[in-house]
Amino acid sequence: MEQSEWSRVLWKKQPFPDNYVGDSFLRVSKKRSFDTLDLLQSKPVSCLGLVVIFFGISEGDLNSAVTLALTATVGVAGYLLTRTQLTASVRDDAKVACFYGVLIACVSPVIKSLTGSVATDSINASTTFLLLLRLAVHDYGTEVAIVNPTVSHNVGLFASVCLASRLESDLDVFTLLTVAVALFTLFPSFRRDFQSQFGLRWCVVLAVVVVAVTGSGILLFASHLLLLFLVAMFVCQLFVPTLYVTLQGYKQ
Numbered sequence: 001m002e003q004s005e006w007s008r009v010l011w012k013k014q015p016f017p018d019n020y021v022g023d024s025f026l027r028v029s030k031k032r033s034f035d036t037l038d039l040l041q042s043k044p045v046s047c048l049g050l051v052v053i054f055f056g057i058s059e060g061d062l063n064s065a066v067t068l069a070l071t072a073t074v075g076v077a078g079y080l081l082t083r084t085q086l087t088a089s090v091r092d093d094a095k096v097a098c099f100y101g102v103l104i105a106c107v108s109p110v111i112k113s114l115t116g117s118v119a120t121d122s123i124n125a126s127t128t129f130l131l132l133l134r135l136a137v138h139d140y141g142t143e144v145a146i147v148n149p150t151v152s153h154n155v156g157l158f159a160s161v162c163l164a165s166r167l168e169s170d171l172d173v174f175t176l177l178t179v180a181v182a183l184f185t186l187f188p189s190f191r192r193d194f195q196s197q198f199g200l201r202w203c204v205v206l207a208v209v210v211v212a213v214t215g216s217g218i219l220l221f222a223s224h225l226l227l228l229f230l231v232a233m234f235v236c237q238l239f240v241p242t243l244y245v246t247l248q249g250y251k252q
Contacts, residue, residue, distance in 0.1 A: 044135060044229075044232040044233075046156075048214055048225060049214045050163070050176075050180055053176065055221050055222040055225075056217070056221035057167060057172050058166065059221065064169070064174075067179070068171075071182055075186060078190045084197065086193070105174055108170045111161055115165040116165075130158055131155075131156070134153075134156040134184075135152075137149075137152045157180055194206060
């Protein structure tokens with residue numbers, strides 16, 4: 001029978017044309033579905049949130065010290081909420097936090113003058129490209145070749161470095177980089193642990209709060225990004241997940 005002769009491999013020599021596809025080709029495909037949480041989560045929120053905070057600090061609408069204190073407070077609260085899901089000791093976690101704090105403080109003066117001779121348009125274009133690349137290669141739960149969580153994380157931090165280099169003070173740079181680490185490094189892990197400990201319902205509430213806070217920040221500090229935010233929410237939250245789930249019906 002065809003199923004016993006044709007194999008879905010390239011290295012095996014088979015008595016079929018090169019472009020032949022057997023009936024069993026799609027049988028290894030796995031159907032996937034999005035739950036409510038998937039529809040409410042969106043990686044553009046973290047990217048837009050970083051841009052909103054940058055505009056707030058650069059325009060003087062956000063106080064860097066207050067933003068830093070609020071970020072630290074939220075970070076500590078999130079850590080205490082999900083402490084039971086973590087394997088490292090409190091002492092080890094405190095050491096890591098102190099290390100990153102000292103590291104960011106040391107590089108802030110360097111980053112502030114890093115792109116002094118580069119045009120603002122070039123920085124904006126580079127940041128946009130890096131954030132889009134972060135979204136393109138991020139791990140959304142599918143095993144495809146383009147997925148690379150390490151690259152996604154690194155380009156997100158590099159985009160924050162590009163933005164921070166346009167700020168005026170060391171404290172502003174330190175604050176923006178700290179927020180970037182919180183958004184791109186800590187928050188994904190926190191959200192996963194939060195869902196594991198408190199369940200889907202409260203994680204959906206968390207996702208709604210994050211989207212609402214980001215939208216409010218855009219209205220207050222970067223209203224020109226409102227259209228982009230709405231388009232991103234529609235495409236990433238509704239259109240793409242719905243299309244993805246609909247196409248699952250074509251898999252055997």
